[in-house]
Amino acid sequence: MCERPAGGQPSMPPQVLAAAVVLQSLHGLTDFETVLELHRDLRWRAACGLGLLDTAFDPSPRFKGQVSFEPDAACSPPSP
Secondary structure, eight states, X not given: OOOOOTTOOXXXXXXXXXXXXXXXXXXXXXXHHHHHHHHHXXXXXXXXXOOTXXXXXXXXXXXXXXXXXXXXXXXXXXXX
16 A cells, blocks of 8 residues: 655545546536535535545545546656
8 A cells, every 4th residue: 555645635435436426427527526516515425425524525636636547546656
């Protein structure tokens, strides 16, 4: 298992990522719009298994890097 870089965000459980990607594709949203929905819509939070006080994704342009299907992508440094 790789270590989280200093100052980085903790990883999200795979079931939360999977639910977010399904909701994103059903609604035809961009990555950024998906993150905003997770922050503002309680139904989306419940569907993803997040509680009221749980943190969702960081609404930054780097959201795409949080959803990766490559096994070691989380451990490799970000590309410049």
